[in-house]
Amino acid sequence: MFNLVKYTIKRILQLIPVLLGVSLVVFLIMRVFSPDPAPVVLGQHASKAAMKAWRDAHGLNAPIVLQFLDFLKGALTGNFGNSYYTNQPVMNEIMARFPATIELAICSIILASILGILLGVTAAVKKNTAADFASTLVALIGVSMPIFWLGILLIILFSGVLRILPSGGRINPMLQPVGGTGFYIWDTLTSGDFEALGDTLRHLIMPTVSLSLYSMAIITRMTRSSMLDTLNQDYIRTARAKGISEHRVIKHHALRNAMIPVTTVIGLQFGSLLGGAVLTETVFAWPGIGSYTVECIQKSDFPVVQAVVLIIATIYVIVNLVVDLIYAFLDPRIKYSKEEG
């Protein structure tokens, strides 16, 4: 147990250089290698003096090292400056959109995990049957189909042809919860507004399905191969030889052990979901940070982009850390060293 604590502390300390590095990479891309934002923000026809004044006002004429230190200092205190366009603090802009993305990502990872594990286990247990073939096919389609195209197909079918689901947005504006956390499922549930809850869920279906397909495919593959590995182990043979029912062998002996590597994959997938949200949100006009980031990159709103990338990277490394710790906790064979690479 002591080792686990030591391991945890060590891993948390390792995050610091990684996050510093991410800040540096983002800063280099946006502030050093990117073209001057002034003509984009002010328009091509703004005067030289106006551009210089604008750059001064936004600290872009300061020495680059100072700019970086300023950015780091801001990042530590949650102050990322103001958006070039709205002049609102970047943090406010992001927090207004963040719940939408997180709600979508959580729904997607839940759907992907449930379906992926079910398909993967079925495929492994009924190896070389139609069920196995079907799950392999789903996994293949999942990794081969662009998620934005899947979203488009869903819209064509369910909004265009069948007309049963809304093609975009998060909720009917008339039903939008006021105040609250910004997580509409939670807000509508706690306020008991079931009409709004229903509408929220109807809006969530297609974005969730299209965002989850890729991760579901990866989880299915991982579950299947991990389960097959486990089913070949001696202790499973022993359990079977003892006369334990096949159902019990699978549920109590194999599944638990097979799930250990799957948890890691699910954690990794959560990060890639946040990236995939960029595309899904664009397709479904989902008012989250993904579509907002694309918009801000296109109009050179650097403070926003820097903040978003840093925040997403932070979430990503923290989720991975948590997953690693769960993994270390579940699997006593892990030695708390760095040899896993």
Added chain:
Amino acid sequence: MNEIENAVAASPNEEFTDKPESIWRSMWDSLKQNRAAMVSLVFILLLVAIAVITSAFPQVLPHNPYEQSLTKTLLPPNSEYWFGTDQLGRDIFSRILIGTRVSLAVGVIAVAISLTFGIIFGSIAGYFGGKVDTVIMRIMDIMLSIPSILLAIAFMAALGQGIDKAVIAISLVAIPEYARIVRGEILSVKENDYVQAAKVVGNKDGRIIFHHILPNVLSSIIVRATLGISSAILDASALGFLGLGVQPPQAEWGDMLGRARNYIFQAPYTLIFPGLAISLTVLAFNLLGDGLRDALDPKSRQN
């Protein structure tokens, strides 16, 4: 070292022939048994043929893929325009055919670039170990902690729009993955006797890496590269979809989807065929990559 390698690769019944069966030969034999992989290979060769022929002889296309016609916008598929026409009245079928070249080129070039750098960084890190390893792999970790599509979009913001820049962005974000794989492979063969022997005889490090280690991990790199082409094509189509890919009027599948998006209910066929082209191409590279992996590793085939 060649003798050792050949002795390992030779199967017992061919022990006395002059040219023992190579690893490539046995890989091919085993790949031939895999129907899905073979169909994919044929499909990919067909795509290559389409890309070459439409580039060299654009007159074979049923219509000029760039010719706009205001009287023929958004026509549904018919006998003259097999996949219909787009919002500017251009033939979608011809645009998909001519777009094959862009997608294949992006996939292959991006993988070639990221593979080259991945091999360089991965080999150095794995072979020398110690501080060099730590520094290189930490940088790779940093890149891996930013979702790749987000990183690629950020690079595009810095580089500016254009398909050449998209290729660079896609290659950059894929380097860490290759570096990791190469490093892992190198670590696994580094301690083998033949590498140690090569060291003892006084070979230079560069020679050991390129002549003694890399050839032995080449097969697994090829598998990764094949699968890498499919993700490069997917990433390129995503950038195209977001409007960060080719410049108009060039045809690229993802870009076609992005521009036709406003006509989703009016003309759904403008969005179906380009997406199908991306999916089938990516699927083919995935199936071929899986087939190559199974052919190299009989253990995974049994699963």
